[in-house]
Amino acid sequence: MLRVGIAGFGFMGRMHYRCWKDIDGAEIAAICDINPNIVEDTKKGGGNIEGAEEQIDFTGIELYTDFDKMLADARLDAVSITLPTYLHPECSVKALEAGVNVLCEKPMALNAKECERMMAAAKSSGKVLQIGHCVRFWPEYAKTKEIIDSGEYGRVIAATFQRLGAAPTWSIDNWFMDEKRSGGMALDLHIHDTDYVQYLFGMPRAVRSFGAKGPSGGLIHIVTEYLYNEDTVVTAEGGWAMTPGFGFEMSFNIVMEKATIVYDLTREPMFKVCPADGEPFTPEVDEGDGYTRQTAHFAKAIKGEKIEAVTTLEQSRDSVRLVTAEKESAGKKEKVSIE
Numbered sequence: 518m519l520r521v522g523i524a525g526f527g528f529m530g531r532m533h534y535r536c537w538k539d540i541d542g543a544e545i546a547a548i549c550d551i552n553p554n555i556v557e558d559t560k561k562g563g564g565n566i567e568g569a570e571e572q573i574d575f576t577g578i579e580l581y582t583d584f585d586k587m588l589a590d591a592r593l594d595a596v597s598i599t600l601p602t603y604l605h606p607e608c609s610v611k612a613l614e615a616g617v618n619v620l621c622e623k624p625m626a627l628n629a630k631e632c633e634r635m636m637a638a639a640k641s642s643g644k645v646l647q648i649g650h651c652v653r654f655w656p657e658y659a660k661t662k663e664i665i666d667s668g669e670y671g672r673v674i675a676a677t678f679q680r681l682g683a684a685p686t687w688s689i690d691n692w693f694m695d696e697k698r699s700g701g702m703a704l705d706l707h708i709h710d711t712d713y714v715q716y717l718f719g720m721p722r723a724v725r726s727f728g729a730k731g732p733s734g735g736l737i738h739i740v741t742e743y744l745y746n747e748d749t750v751v752t753a754e755g756g757w758a759m760t761p762g763f764g765f766e767m768s769f770n771i772v773m774e775k776a777t778i779v780y781d782l783t784r785e786p787m788f789k790v791c792p793a794d795g796e797p798f799t800p801e802v803d804e805g806d807g808y809t810r811q812t813a814h815f816a817k818a819i820k821g822e823k824i825e826a827v828t829t830l831e832q833s834r835d836s837v838r839l840v841t842a843e844k845e846s847a848g849k850k851e852k853v854s855i856e
């Protein structure tokens with residue numbers, strides 16, 4: 518039995534709890550949260566997307582308020598790091614050095630240097646470190662990557678991605694709104710699409726971003742063009758300044774030579790391929806969601822089973838580098854090259 522710990526039991530902690538519960542051969546042995554009232558406070562919920570478990574059965578789970586103590590006492594094989602972003606490097610490195618495999622939420626860290634510290638710890642420990650870039654595992658996004666790579670519909674002419682919602686106000690001490698702890702909207706939310714763009718098309722040669730700032734001076738809305746070649750337009754828009762009634766939306770339109778692929782949570786059907794010849798259709802996709810699929814992938818990696826290289830640590834670091842360049846571009850109001 519794989520003994521699993523969850524560090525940080527807010528919105529994503531409850532999401533990882535749901536995913537781990539469904540993994541054969543794994544048991545949630547320990548949960549750590551600095552908040553001593555976590556059992557009561559968990560009932561308050563929070564989050565911007567469905568799926569975080571609401572009914573938690575804490576029976577048989579050891580509860581900790583101190584991460585080091587959990588690592589020392591709980592005899593874990595794996596830990597989900599679902600802590601605020603600024604804690605990802607410190608806690609991931611400690612866990613890896615203690616011989617524990619780590620599934621760490623995105624973004625990997627606040628900057629590329631910290632990402633590299635995590636990569637070095639993974640390498641020297643020989644343990645698995647996977648960053649929770651769940652969009653790569655999202656069934657419709659995974660299918661779209663497969664369709665594009667197949668070459669069946671020719672090359673991509675234009676691709677645009679959107680991720681929009683209200684500001685994340687569910688955290689107990691509002692750490693999301695502190696740029697120094699979360700990296701702000703671009704690193705926290707928009708990175709999902711930046712990472713998916715990188716997954717589909719590789720690293721762009723430059724980015725050109727436009728942004729709107731909120732009262733604290735941080736970006737609250739961003740539109741980026743990822744520059745590849747003259748014949749392709751790739752853009753992504755992210756924002757957390759939507760008013761509460763808007764809800765949360767993620768979507769894309771991908772225009773190819775012989776088909777257009779559309780995904781939009783608010784449309785019916787949500788996902789469709791519109792070929793140049795023939796009727797629009799919804800391709801079959803794998804069961805589950807990005808969170809369950811990434812957890813299953815991580816569990817397989819720990820067990821040494823054969824897995825596809827859906828996400829690498831270099832790519833997770835490069836997504837942090839890309840968003841950093843996007844923020845710089847929006848600030849300078851000019852194109853920023855990617856080395």
Ligand SMILES: NC(=O)c1ccc[n+]([C@@H]2O[C@H](COP(=O)([O-])OP(=O)(O)OC[C@H]3O[C@@H](n4cnc5c(N)ncnc54)[C@H](O)[C@@H]3O)[C@@H](O)[C@H]2O)c1
Nearest residue numbers: 525526527528529530550551552599600601602622623688
């Ligand atoms: N993959 C996704 O779709 C997605 C969605 C939302 C958030 N996230 C990421 O997940 C991470 C967590 O976000 P969240 O929404 O769950 O935040 P949250 O505020 O809801 O939860 C964080 C929890 O960590 C606890 N905590 C803080 N400091 C601690 C410490 N030193 N030791 C132990 N516990 C501590 C807090 O009490 C809180 O319960 C962030 O990195 C965020 O960017 C990912």
